[in-house]
Amino acid sequence: MFIIKILIFILFLSSFDSFIMIKAQRNPTISFISKDKVVNIGDNLELKCQAQDAESYPVAWTKLSPSADQEQVFISKGQSIIIPSNRHQILYDDRDSTYTLIIEKIQEIDVGIYRCEITTAVNTKIWADVPVIVRIPPVIADNSTRSVITAVGERVTLKCYASGYPTPMISWRREKNRLLPNQMAFYKGNNLTIEHVTKDDRGTYYCVADNGVGQGARRNIGVEVEFPPFVRAGRSLVKQALQYDADLHCHIEAFPSPSIQWYKDGQIINDNQHYQINTFVRTDEFIDTTLRVRRIEKRQFGIYICQANNKLGTNQTMIELSESVNIVCPPACDVGFYLSDATATNDYYHYRFLSIFIIMAIMVSR
């Protein structure tokens, strides 16, 4: 009987022993962690960490910053949030021992690796990680080209960079779908190089950054090309009868804006009662200038020169004004032509009237 009692006692002890051993062998484990997350700004995010046999251990959510030093910040410990934030919450479900970290209204700063961590002994931890990536619409970086002024024959590179996640694709276009240096309407890459700039390369270029998040971003880059003037006559031979007006037209292309002169017989022509110069800027690079020769006198027939110059050069063209027996319209006789220039019309009749008056006065005085 006594032996039996002892046996039972030993059995009891051993079973108790093994119970303690089993209990001690059950180290905490992380049995579930959320998958990698890719989220949009403003979203709410839930990260789950299921900790088995961890009732008596501290379970923490921490965050490793994406910077090189990977600084670790503790967000929660057990069932409390330990950072000053009203966007973070921790929920604990004791049925499946899951710690759910909730982050509301995701911001760019929430990017990083979230780590669920259980400290099992003074120097021992177990953990599991969830990377969180935030989608960020593209923003064109400040170091991108804003505008350039270049000159014919030079080499120029337009640069465009953009931040955002995923990494934005950078592409180029031109206004009115003009061709890019690759002879296409579209070019992909950060750097757009024009090897030998020509006049035709001037205009607006678009750098477009797109990563599928939001609308994408665009920057308009102005390319101005400096080039020497090119001067062309409207007609290189203009005919008119004595005493009538004639218009000499000259078209100029230049950038920067040129200074313009009309010459006859080596003399600069100024606005006066014999000549009227009208200059009309059509665009930055195109200028029209018209010389009106008023009530032509014999000495006003001959060769006129229209000349333009800017810092890159000078160009000129010749226009001959020669006498005709017929009156050439316009600008003579066609009143409609004068409608746009009323003062000229008035002057014209004014001078006619004045000359008749003078002739009469001379006759009377004799």
Ligand SMILES: *[C@@H]1O[C@H](CO)[C@@H](O)[C@H](O)[C@H]1NC(C)=O
């Ligand atoms: C321009 O800035 C972007 C982002 O700010 C950077 O990634 C890129 O390397 C810079 N490029 C140059 C040429 O400085």
Ligand SMILES: *[C@@H]1O[C@H](CO)[C@@H](O)[C@H](O)[C@H]1NC(C)=O
């Ligand atoms: C663009 O130019 C920058 C500096 O000028 C250079 O570092 C970079 O490698 C170029 N990028 C490409 C794609 O050629």
Ligand SMILES: *[C@@H]1O[C@H](CO)[C@@H](O)[C@H](O)[C@H]1NC(C)=O
């Ligand atoms: C004006 O420019 C054109 C085109 O560049 C050139 O062919 C012509 O020789 C120039 N004329 C003068 C007088 O410089």
